[in-house]
Amino acid sequence: MAATGVAIAPGAALTFMSDDCVHAPAYPWRHTGLFSSFDCAAVRRGFQVYREVCATCHSVDRIRWRELVGVTHTKEEVTEMAKEVEVLDGPNDEGEMFERPGKLFDKLPKPYANKEAGRAANGGAYPPDLSLMVKARHSGHDYIFALLTGYVDKPAGKEMMSTLYYNPYFPGGAISMPPPLQDGGVEYEDGTVATVSQQARDVSQFLAWTAEPEMEERKKSAGKYLSVLAFMCVATGLWKRWKWGPLKTRMISYVKET
Numbered sequence: 001m002a003a004t005g006v007a008i009a010p011g012a013a014l015t016f017m018s019d020d021c022v023h024a025p026a027y028p029w030r031h032t033g034l035f036s037s038f039d040c041a042a043v044r045r046g047f048q049v050y051r052e053v054c055a056t057c058h059s060v061d062r063i064r065w066r067e068l069v070g071v072t073h074t075k076e077e078v079t080e081m082a083k084e085v086e087v088l089d090g091p092n093d094e095g096e097m098f099e100r101p102g103k104l105f106d107k108l109p110k111p112y113a114n115k116e117a118g119r120a121a122n123g124g125a126y127p128p129d130l131s132l133m134v135k136a137r138h139s140g141h142d143y144i145f146a147l148l149t150g151y152v153d154k155p156a157g158k159e160m161m162s163t164l165y166y167n168p169y170f171p172g173g174a175i176s177m178p179p180p181l182q183d184g185g186v187e188y189e190d191g192t193v194a195t196v197s198q199q200a201r202d203v204s205q206f207l208a209w210t211a212e213p214e215m216e217e218r219k220k221s222a223g224k225y226l227s228v229l230a231f232m233c234v235a236t237g238l239w240k241r242w243k244w245g246p247l248k249t250r251m252i253s254y255v256k257e258t
Contacts, residue, residue: 022168024139024146029200031208035223037216038209044072045188046206049199052186054130057122057177059110062131066104067213078104085109123163125176134204134211141204143169148200151179158165 031038047068050060065082069075082102087109090097102109111127112118116127134140146169154166154173164174181196189193241256 021171021173022146022150024142024169026139027145028140029141029205029208031205031215035219037219038071039205040071041190042202042205043209045190045192045199046202046204046209047072048188049181049186049203050130050206053180053199054203055109057111057118057127058130059112060108060131060207061110061129062107063213064107065102066107069104071209073214082106091095094147103108123176127177130207130210132211133209140211141208144204144207147175148181148203149197157198 030036030042050058065078068078072078073081082104085102085106086099087102087106088097089100090096097231112121115126133144137143147167150167151165151167152168154160158166158173160166160174165174165178166173167175181199185196186194186199192198212218
């Protein structure tokens with residue numbers, strides 16, 4: 001069957017007949033450049049959105065308090081936040097479990113003790129862990145931003161359960177999570193206006209960081225290694241030229257004796 005050409009406006013989301021959702025548009029992000037780093041102010045705001053909004057249902061099980069130091073907060077600030085959380089530890093000398101204030105090496109707290117409790121609190125749908133959500137979805141941060149800002153009224157003729165919400169960026173269009181963000185839903189410490197799009201953008205960048213907290217160190221290391229490699233290539237070329245130059249440039253003449 002011959003393909004049919006379709007004109008697509010620049011920056012428009014692509015939708016194919018085989019898809020059951022709208023593809024997220026490509027948004028500009030500061031940290032996606034080859035030598036770019038995360039916007040720490042945005043990551044800090046995104047962490048605030050996560051703590052005040054998302055953490056009631058979702059966990060980030062792969063992140064520990066100590067990893068926030070120097071990224072979103074100072075060591076003293078993170079230590080104080082960790083102490084506010086009671087962590088189940090043990091057993092002690094008597095073989096009993098006990099609770100203690102959180103420490104830097106502890107993971108960020110989970111909203112539910114187990115998956116069964118999470119499903120029971122959310123009508124059978126378990127809120128997924130967000131640690132690697134950016135990597136688990138196509139166009140990760142674009143998808144998260146589009147999903148958080150994409151809640152609309154369902155189209156005419158769309159059959160949905162009364163407990164579901166329509167979001168064209170979610171596979172199938174029906175999602176059990178209600179719109180989590182509202183204008184002014186959080187009060188940013190730096191005075192930034194907390195619109196829905198601002199909160200979505202900040203938490204998307206925070207989740208991009210949770211998926212790759214080592215990204216900046218990896219880029220720094222790559223820069224060092226590539227610099228050393230370039231120097232070694234130049235040095236090797238000069239050594240080869242010095243070593244073989246006299247042999248490759250000499251002229252050998254053969255004289256026939258009479």
